[in-house]
Amino acid sequence: MASVTVKNLFVSYHRGRTIAVDHVSFAVEDGKFCVLLGPSGCGKTTILHCIAGLIRPTSGEIIIGERVVTSTEKNIFVRPQERNVAMVFQEYALYPNLTVRENLAFPLECQRLPKKEIAARVQSVAELLGITDLLHRRPAQLSGGQRQRVALGRALVRQPTVFLLDEPLGNLDAQLRVQVRYELKRIQRQLRATMIYVTHDQTEALTLADKIVLLRSGKIEQEGSPQEMYEKPANLFVAGFIGSPPMNFIEGQVLTCEGMLLIDAGIFKVRAEALGIAKNLAPGTKVMLGVRPADINARPSSPQDLLLPAIVDLLEPLGDSAVVHVLSGNFKFTAKWEGGSLKPGGLVSLFLNPRKIHVFTLPDGMRVSKIEDGAAGRAEEAFP
Amino acid sequence: MSQNFRRKGIGHWLSRHPFIILALPLGLVGYFVYGGMFWNAWVSFTNWRGLTPTYAFYGFQNYSRLFGSAVFAVALKNTLLLFLTIPVCIVVGFILAVLLDQNIRGTGIFRNLLLLPYALSFVVTGTIWAWMYNPSKGILNALLRQIGLARWQGMWHTSQETVMYAIVLALVWQFSGYAALVLLAGIRSVPEVQIKAALLEGATRFRIYRKIIVPQLKGAVMTVVIVIMMYALRAFDFIWVLTGGGPGYASHTLSIMMYKEAFQATRFAYAAAIANVLLGLTLILVLPYLYWMHRRAGQ
Amino acid sequence: MSTLVGRGLVVTVLVVVTLLYLLPLWGAFTTSLKTDEEIDLTSPIAWPQRPTASGYIGAFNHLKRALLNSVLITVGGTFGSVGLGAICGYVLALHSFPGANLVFLLLAAGIFLPFQAILIPLFQTVRALRLYDTIGGIVLAHTAYGIPMCAVMFKTFYSEVPKALVRQALTDGSSPWRFYWRVVLPSTKLATVTILIFQFTSIWNELLFGLVLGGPRSMPATVALNNLVGTLAAQWNIQMAGSLLLAVPVLIVYAFLGRYLVRGYMAGAVTAV
Ligand SMILES: Nc1ncnc2c1ncn2[C@@H]1O[C@H](COP(=O)(O)OP(=O)(O)OP(=O)(O)O)[C@@H](O)[C@H]1O
Numbered sequence: 001m002a003s004v005t006v007k008n009l010f011v012s013y014h015r016g017r018t019i020a021v022d023h024v025s026f027a028v029e030d031g032k033f034c035v036l037l038g039p040s041g042c043g044k045t046t047i048l049h050c051i052a053g054l055i056r057p058t059s060g061e062i063i064i065g066e067r068v069v070t071s072t073e074k075n076i077f078v079r080p081q082e083r084n085v086a087m088v089f090q091e092y093a094l095y096p097n098l099t100v101r102e103n104l105a106f107p108l109e110c111q112r113l114p115k116k117e118i119a120a121r122v123q124s125v126a127e128l129l130g131i132t133d134l135l136h137r138r139p140a141q142l143s144g145g146q147r148q149r150v151a152l153g154r155a156l157v158r159q160p161t162v163f164l165l166d167e168p169l170g171n172l173d174a175q176l177r178v179q180v181r182y183e184l185k186r187i188q189r190q191l192r193a194t195m196i197y198v199t200h201d202q203t204e205a206l207t208l209a210d211k212i213v214l215l216r217s218g219k220i221e222q223e224g225s226p227q228e229m230y231e232k233p234a235n236l237f238v239a240g241f242i243g244s245p246p247m248n249f250i251e252g253q254v255l256t257c258e259g260m261l262l263i264d265a266g267i268f269k270v271r272a273e274a275l276g277i278a279k280n281l282a283p284g285t286k287v288m289l290g291v292r293p294a295d296i297n298a299r300p301s302s303p304q305d306l307l308l309p310a311i312v313d314l315l316e317p318l319g320d321s322a323v324v325h326v327l328s329g330n331f332k333f334t335a336k337w338e339g340g341s342l343k344p345g346g347l348v349s350l351f352l353n354p355r356k357i358h359v360f361t362l363p364d365g366m367r368v369s370k371i372e373d374g375a376a377g378r379a380e381e382a383f384p
Numbered sequence: 385m386s387q388n389f390r391r392k393g394i395g396h397w398l399s400r401h402p403f404i405i406l407a408l409p410l411g412l413v414g415y416f417v418y419g420g421m422f423w424n425a426w427v428s429f430t431n432w433r434g435l436t437p438t439y440a441f442y443g444f445q446n447y448s449r450l451f452g453s454a455v456f457a458v459a460l461k462n463t464l465l466l467f468l469t470i471p472v473c474i475v476v477g478f479i480l481a482v483l484l485d486q487n488i489r490g491t492g493i494f495r496n497l498l499l500l501p502y503a504l505s506f507v508v509t510g511t512i513w514a515w516m517y518n519p520s521k522g523i524l525n526a527l528l529r530q531i532g533l534a535r536w537q538g539m540w541h542t543s544q545e546t547v548m549y550a551i552v553l554a555l556v557w558q559f560s561g562y563a564a565l566v567l568l569a570g571i572r573s574v575p576e577v578q579i580k581a582a583l584l585e586g587a588t589r590f591r592i593y594r595k596i597i598v599p600q601l602k603g604a605v606m607t608v609v610i611v612i613m614m615y616a617l618r619a620f621d622f623i624w625v626l627t628g629g630g631p632g633y634a635s636h637t638l639s640i641m642m643y644k645e646a647f648q649a650t651r652f653a654y655a656a657a658i659a660n661v662l663l664g665l666t667l668i669l670v671l672p673y674l675y676w677m678h679r680r681a682g683q
Numbered sequence: 684m685s686t687l688v689g690r691g692l693v694v695t696v697l698v699v700v701t702l703l704y705l706l707p708l709w710g711a712f713t714t715s716l717k718t719d720e721e722i723d724l725t726s727p728i729a730w731p732q733r734p735t736a737s738g739y740i741g742a743f744n745h746l747k748r749a750l751l752n753s754v755l756i757t758v759g760g761t762f763g764s765v766g767l768g769a770i771c772g773y774v775l776a777l778h779s780f781p782g783a784n785l786v787f788l789l790l791a792a793g794i795f796l797p798f799q800a801i802l803i804p805l806f807q808t809v810r811a812l813r814l815y816d817t818i819g820g821i822v823l824a825h826t827a828y829g830i831p832m833c834a835v836m837f838k839t840f841y842s843e844v845p846k847a848l849v850r851q852a853l854t855d856g857s858s859p860w861r862f863y864w865r866v867v868l869p870s871t872k873l874a875t876v877t878i879l880i881f882q883f884t885s886i887w888n889e890l891l892f893g894l895v896l897g898g899p900r901s902m903p904a905t906v907a908l909n910n911l912v913g914t915l916a917a918q919w920n921i922q923m924a925g926s927l928l929l930a931v932p933v934l935i936v937y938a939f940l941g942r943y944l945v946r947g948y949m950a951g952a953v954t955a956v
């Protein structure tokens with residue numbers, strides 16, 4: 001296994017008119033699970049193909065382990081077959097004319113391994129994935145989940161230094177997705193494999209990743225551990241993208257009142273001090289306040305909690321809890337509800353801990369760092 | 385409502401019975417194709433000579449005469465010999481398709497130029513090849529003389545030994561661009577991601593073609609086979625223009641023989657029997673293909 | 684083949700093969716511009732020293748009547764077969780009725796029919812209708828035998844119109860024909876052009892029907908060119924000029940509408956043949 005470093009990767013099409021990847025740099029440590037996350041068309045597949053060597057970037061450098069495999073500056077380009085990376089494609093790319101066994105053996109035959117070893121390795125991978133019964137079938141005779149496993153097996157059988165997975169669960173139904181997700185994580189732990197995994201599903205990213213790289217329009221918005229991304233989103237885009245149901249946003253303005261800094265959000269006013277932000281905001285600054293639905297509760301958690309009276313608009317029961325859409329004034333928001341039963345049209349009192357409120361300055365949408373972030377928090381860098 | 389009342393008449397009636405309108409095309413096909421087939425089959429069992437309306441039932445006599453005829457043996461052999469065009473076109477077409485598939489900019493123009501002969505009438509190409517092969521003034525011998533291979537000059541389509549091969553060569557010229565087009569479309573229809581995956585797994589170009597692309601070309605190859613085979617079975621125009629079936633009977637095919645018997649010798653019944661043999665041969669060769677298509681569509 | 688050498692090799696081979704393929708046409712062209720004497724003296728593929736149009740004038744004089752016939756036959760046969768084939772294709776693709784599968788199968792099988800097997804009944808029928816040696820008789824033959832191919836091609840193209848759209852239109856009270864004129868035909872213009880061009884070139888190029896059903900008054904240019912070859916065995920310039928004249932409409936279509944022609948070849952190949 002090996003680490004992967006991407007430096008200043010830049011890919012443009014149509015002679016520079018379309019920019020698919022815009023100066024992206026990140027590093028994945030050996031044995032870690034890294035997720036490239038972002039909305040459709042943000043350049044995830046392009047980055048993966050650059051790492052695999054299927055695309056030559058317009059400029060930039062890629063290092064796998066100790067070896068520079070792509071460098072436009074040093075004019076280095078290692079051919080894909082010599083990089084020893086395995087890729088699971090979005091569309092699986094199983095060879096329709098070969099059986100499952102032949103599909104699994106194909107990469108090994110390309111390496112001219114002895115027949116015996118090929119058979120042994122195919123067998124052990126098939127056992128690992130539970131597809132020994134399917135070895136004689138052709139891809140057309142497999143279900144979506146089975147195909148997915150074969151595609152994964154074809155990557156595993158090679159024992160590569162890096163695994164690249166392009167939305168491998170995209171074509172599976174919800175239940176199977178959870179199951180294969182778990183298996184994938186288990187295999188990754190077991191092999192201590194370096195995996196770079198592409199998805200646009202933030203739940204998948206949060207559950208699988210050691211590290212998330214969140215992209216938008218070819219640029220990195222933020223990178224970090226799932227927890228960091230969830231708790232300290234660097235800007236409004238990250239805050240809105242990560243977390244389900246998505247964060248509530250409400251606009252506000254900084255005011256001074258009798259020498260105290262206040263933030264007026266319309267339906268509530270809150271003392272800036274109570275938010276625990278690490279920096280004073282100038283009066284008159286426009287801000288966006290963000291609150292995760294899970295941070296809005298039926299019972300107060302501290303004496304400072306803000307009280308929000310609201311009318312229940314809609315309920316989405318989830319079994320043990322519910323997502324409740326409420327109206328407070330003319331402001332709509334969602335909350336995670338774990339209390340007693342509610343009826344649409346009824347009144348509720350909701351409590352919100354001001355410490356949990358995320359503050360973003362407008363119009364740039366950058367996060368205002370908090371005291372508890374500590375000196376080394378990444379979000380700090382946004383406020384030099 | 386009032387609109388509905390106003391819109392009566394034939395248009396209204398047709399819209400209530402939409403399938404009536406199929407009567408004309410299906411009637412034409414029914415009469416000329418299927419009616420014609422049965423009529424022809426019936427004629428083949430008579431002794432009808434065409435110009436006179438009288439005829440008598442003749443049983444299998446036309447067929448027994450036919451199967452004993454030396455000309456028929458030659459025509460049948462030549463018809464099957466034309467099938468030689470098929471493998472040659474597939475090999476040539478495949479090589480061209482692979483060359484055209486190398487993603488080199490501007491090579492699309494070659495695909496279009498190579499297809500040009502296929503678009504032309506067989507009467508045009510037959511005339512041109514008659515001149516190409518002309519032993520004294522044609523291109524072929526002239527070129528052989530120019531490059532110092534005068535020994536290789538031939539009589540081409542005017543010699544009994546070589547005429548069929550000359551025809552096959554010309555047909556390869558005319559059909560291989562088409563074969564390349566169909567095979568290229570087949571190659572291109574292999575999803576690119578499979579090829580990328582194979583590249584990544586360390587497969588060489590050669591291996592990718594052999595193990596992944598070629599096995600997925602079954603449909604394209606079948607298409608080429610059937611199109612050229614259908615042409616070979618009915619092959620008339622090109623040969624008629626180039627040689628008229630000669631020299632002697634050397635380039636007679638079933639269709640040439642049938643035409644001559646019917647419209648030059650006016651032995652309609654005998655010609656009908658030849659046509660029926662041709663029809664039978666077509667059925668034998670095409671039915672398995674149709675069955676295969678049907679099964680593939682079902683998969 | 685990512686190396687420069689490989690690319691160069693591929694392009695070289697393609698250029699050589701293409702030149703070889705075009706050699707007969709080039710030779711025909713140069714010869715058509717030469718005088719009889721020059722044909723005897725110069726290499727067949729050399730450009731003529733004094734290009735002359737006399738070959739073309741001679742060929743045109745022989746073929747002008749037949750070329751006009753060909754135009755009439757091709758226009759009539761193309762519109763006949765495409766129009767009737769479109770109706771079949773439309774009904775088969777978008778309106779199911781009892782026996783539709785059988786009808787489709789019989790139509791598709793019609794494509795494989797060798798013309799020889801119906802030539803005698805066709806000849807007799809056309810004579811009985813007093814259409815022998817008339818443009819109408821040849822148009823009738825092309826129409827009848829063009830329908831299966833057109834119907835199958837149209838069915839393939841029309842099958843791409845969503846069935847739900849048809850159901851919607853019919854429940855909205857549209858008649859099937861109004862739906863065809865207003866929705867299907869305008870949204871499948873490409874298909875119509877493709878099939879028109881396919882039929883146009885096939886009928887223009889065809890020999891057998893013209894040979895059997897045509898006479899001196901109605902023969903198409905293919906038959907006339909063939910007769911010309913028979914009578915003027917030694918006048919290669921006239922023969923080559925005649926072939927190229929006959930090829931002109933196809934070459935024009937090829938140059939300007941080649942895309943559709945290629946599409947037609949692919950559709951014709953994939954659907955049934
Ligand atoms: N070959 C190409 N030519 C031109 N533009 C391209 C090409 N490949 C990708 N792009 C563009 O680059 C951008 C990034 O594409 P990419 O496939 O990497 O997105 P993605 O993040 O994988 O999206 P998805 O989630 O939909 O798979 C897109 O805007 C796309 O249109």
Ligand SMILES: [Mg+2]
Pocket residue numbers: 044045046090166
């Ligand atoms: Mg993608």
